[in-house]
Amino acid sequence: MEGMTEERLEEIRVKYGAMGWKEELWPLVRLLSAMELHGIVEIGTFKGGMLKIWEKLLEEDGVLITIDKRNEVKTWDLKETTKNLTFIQGLSQD
Numbered sequence: 001m002e003g004m005t006e007e008r009l010e011e012i013r014v015k016y017g018a019m020g021w022k023e024e025l026w027p028l029v030r031l032l033s034a035m036e037l038h039g040i041v042e043i044g045t046f047k048g049g050m051l052k053i054w055e056k057l058l059e060e061d062g063v064l065i066t067i068d069k070r071n072e073v074k075t076w077d078l079k080e081t082t083k084n085l086t087f088i089q090g091l092s093q094d
Contacts (some may be wrong), residue, residue, distance in 0.1 A: 004033045004056060012056065016075040018049030025053070032057050042066045043092045048073035058083050067092050 009029050010022050018025070038061060040054045045068035052075070054064055060082070067088045078085055 004029055006030075008056075009053065012053055013049060016049040016052040017047040018053055019046065020050070029053065029057065037062060039063045040065070044068060045073055045087070047075045048078070049075055052076055055081055055083050055085070 006022070006026050009026055012018065013020075013022060013025065037058050040058060040062070042051055042054060042065070045051055045066045051064070051066050051073065058064060062083050064081075064083050064085045065088065066085070067090065069089070069091050071087065071089045073087075078087060
């Protein structure tokens with residue numbers, strides 16, 4: 001897992017369009033950074049900003065699953081990740 005600082009979080013948040021304010025995200029990211037994360041499921045990908053943050057928090061062998069009704073992640077190419085990423089197109093309640 002990459003080291004995550006408050007400054008790095010803000011850089012990713014702005015560059016990739018992550019929803020939420022830094023003041024809201026930093027306590028969560030700080031908490032998760034202290035853990036060995038091997039899997040994250042995200043429901044509602046939108047532009048992919050939070051997905052990029054989750055990707056940075058995962059261990060190298062981590063699995064990242066994201067679900068969205070649209071396959072329109074606009075801020076980065078999902079193929080560029082080194083993590084095991086699965087994008088499920090559909091509604092989360094299906």
